[in-house]
Amino acid sequence: MKSDLYSFPTDSADFTKFCGGNLQGDHEACVELAAIPGAETAFALRDSKPEGAGNELRFTEAELDTFVLGYAAKRGLKL
Template sequence: MIDGKKLYALDISSARFAKACGGNTHPDGESCVTLARIGDDAWALGDSKHPDRTPLRFTTAELDAAGINPAAFGLT
């Protein structure tokens, strides 16, 4: 498994984020998150309402543990 330092060292400048919405409704509209594969075992998770914020980084195992399925974003 890739460690946190290596996750945050990955360049995400050309990452292609996909958006999934649902769950709790935000006062400004639907709650949505963005997800991009940034490596073999690395993902970047962002907030569509705050695209200026740095996305968080996770391994595939961490996404699984959080119940986040990349397939829901159309990603594999």
């Protein structure tokens, strides 16, 4: 796997939208997550709002798992 996750294009990535529920419409609080095509177990996370277009964060599977588990623990959420 390439070490620079930002070198992989995400044009053909299949993003799934996860919404947090405020405002509705163009300013709904949503993020989108997709596996990065061509990258082994890596993901792109982006804001779904127009002003967030083109801005992505990219993570390995291990990094994303660590974030999710840490966030859930800090919030007292059960997985």
